[in-house]
Amino acid sequence: MKRVSLTQYLVEEQRLHQNINAELRLLIEVVARACKRISYSVSKGALGEVLGSAETENIQGEVQKKLDVISNEILLEANEWGGHLAAMASEEMETIRQIPSRYPMGEFLLLFDPLDGSSNIDVNVSIGTIFSVLKAPEGMNQPTEQDFLQPGTAQVAAGYAVYGPQTMLVLTTGNGVHCFTLDREMGSWVLTQSDMQIPASTKEFAINMSNKRHWHPPVQRYVDELLAGETGPRGKDFNMRWIASMVADVHRILNRGGVFMYPADLRDPQSPGKLRLMYEANPMAMIVEQAGGAATDGKGRILDIPPTKLHQRVPVFLGSKEEVEVVTGYHGA
Numbered sequence: 001m002k003r004v005s006l007t008q009y010l011v012e013e014q015r016l017h018q019n020i021n022a023e024l025r026l027l028i029e030v031v032a033r034a035c036k037r038i039s040y041s042v043s044k045g046a047l048g049e050v051l052g053s054a055e056t057e058n059i060q061g062e063v064q065k066k067l068d069v070i071s072n073e074i075l076l077e078a079n080e081w082g083g084h085l086a087a088m089a090s091e092e093m094e095t096i097r098q099i100p101s102r103y104p105m106g107e108f109l110l111l112f113d114p115l116d117g118s119s120n121i122d123v124n125v126s127i128g129t130i131f132s133v134l135k136a137p138e139g140m141n142q143p144t145e146q147d148f149l150q151p152g153t154a155q156v157a158a159g160y161a162v163y164g165p166q167t168m169l170v171l172t173t174g175n176g177v178h179c180f181t182l183d184r185e186m187g188s189w190v191l192t193q194s195d196m197q198i199p200a201s202t203k204e205f206a207i208n209m210s211n212k213r214h215w216h217p218p219v220q221r222y223v224d225e226l227l228a229g230e231t232g233p234r235g236k237d238f239n240m241r242w243i244a245s246m247v248a249d250v251h252r253i254l255n256r257g258g259v260f261m262y263p264a265d266l267r268d269p270q271s272p273g274k275l276r277l278m279y280e281a282n283p284m285a286m287i288v289e290q291a292g293g294a295a296t297d298g299k300g301r302i303l304d305i306p307p308t309k310l311h312q313r314v315p316v317f318l319g320s321k322e323e324v325e326v327v328t329g330y331h332g333a
């Protein structure tokens, strides 16, 4: 097998499509290097004293795990001196992080969920890192939070690393979705899947069923029909999977299809769901669409949502196109 490294892929992509300039390539390489470091910390577990709670709270009011904090620090430190970024935003930080003035300011904005699936850290189940890249507005002096509030369609790149049995990096720069596997001996990312495609139809769904009694009627109806199986209105049996790490659930769907749902529910009518638009929904929606799938908030395309705040939450329905269309249709879209 001819081995293609991440750098070779990025250089070739620029040669063919002119969509990854040197600054963007550097940014992606720095993020990938940071993910490699996070992967090493994750794999050390108790030996590296990285498990357990940090006993601090993040801006979302969630108790942080040590690895949430460590991963956030790794990504901040790796990116602040690179010269490719104007500023960063993280699920774990209240507001944006400027690049220190001693470093040159670059043309991109980076957003990340440094450690996705925190509840799985201490039980050795797949977790990940999600990132999104936007262009900084032209002529900007010091970036502000407002500069980050761009719709998902404005993303120039999105990706995630999944720390599972293998560590993988899944990336899109708007020209298909490609997967790189970390070769630990060589310390390099090797292209192992090109042009990943999500099958349009599926017999698998992913949702946290324990919230069923709180769901809105369209979600109740949709999932009841799936559960009714072969003799129900859908005429086929569906299987269910729920890992509780979005990265791992989306990675499965990219590989064999499926529909992933995290709806808003009746518990808190003010809260539009659990997942965060800027760090989770937008980058995953870009990846899923680039792989031929669909991603909506039940009403419309996630990538078209105009963000109003950095830590905004949204309902999410994504994956195999036919199923996303059915559940979105039930919301009256």
Ligand SMILES: O=P(O)(O)OC[C@H]1O[C@](O)(COP(=O)(O)O)[C@@H](O)[C@@H]1O
Residues within 6 Å of the ligand: 091, 113, 115, 116, 117, 118, 119, 208, 244, 245, 246, 247, 262, 274
């Ligand atoms: O525990 P629940 O309610 O099933 O939620 C699981 C969801 O929450 C998340 O873990 C949120 O991510 P964080 O760990 O980054 O907060 C998703 O990855 C996952 O899909």
Ligand SMILES: [Mg+2]
Residues within 6 Å of the ligand: 113, 115, 116, 117, 246, 280
């Ligand atoms: Mg997350």
Ligand SMILES: [Mg+2]
Residues within 6 Å of the ligand: 068, 091, 113, 114, 115, 116, 117, 118
């Ligand atoms: Mg997280």
